[in-house]
Amino acid sequence: MNLKSKFKPTDAELEILRVLWKEGGSTVRLINEILNAKREVGYTTTLKFLQIMEQKGMVKVDRSSRTHLYTALIREDETQKHLLDELLESAFGGSAKKLVMQALGNNKTSQKELEDIKNLIKQLEGGKQ
Amino acid sequence: MNLKSKFKPTDAELEILRVLWKEGGSTVRLINEILNAKREVGYTTTLKFLQIMEQKGMVKVDRSSRTHLYTALIREDETQKHLLDELLESAFGGSAKKLVMQALGNNKTSQKELEDIKNLIKQLEGGKQ
DNA sequence: GTTTAATTACGAAGATTTTCGTAGCAAAAT
């Protein structure tokens, strides 16, 4: 499977990855139950996705027990970065400023979080001088 | 066509929307030529997309002349917001902070742009107290 | 006025993504 797609999960794949990132190694049953809290998904649908994701190198499987254990092979922050970069290019023409302002704009980002962001910016500015 | 999809352009649709947002009302030929600067796309492919986008309510067509004129019906900032919100939920679990820090993190956002963002934050903090 | 060129309409093939049904095993329960 090609490298590109490894970091470009589809919507359904991303849903599953989020479970794996949160829960760590999980069985199909657990993953499927968590997904079903949000929306109805058949068990074999979830299983099929996991098998596809293994092909793509997104997850690895431990088959030592009959009940297989799936674990994410791509990192959450790395995947976020890829998806964000893509959106940055495709929708914001590469302007991180526009994107950030849009993200903060209507949003209820907390005082403390804004503080954290300010600190990051200070750091970035420091590095530039 | 349902409302949801109106603000959720596919990749190919977004490419076209970006042209329309930049150029304003445009002919199929112009749009196709601009697209072809980036990658090869057949003329009828572009035309077909525009026709689909009309169905979805993303663009409107002026058919008064034989050479039709297409114009975007959805706004750039609104569309950006929708796509961003979606990514925020699907990949960042709703944390705008994480998203923003990721966006600024590796990026070469300019001094002035960082300044602008700081000002926005100041404004946001002001409103909260 | 005929030929040539440009434009739109439309169907459909190909590709990708999402979804599940069924079969075949393995384990657990009786």
Added chain:
DNA sequence: ATTTTGCTACGAAAATCTTCGTAATTAAAC
């Protein structure tokens, strides 16, 4: 041991997205 339950494998249908070929029509050029 036989039945029942639970799990994986696999193929394939359904849905969506991308791409183009062909036909029909209109305008322009000659």
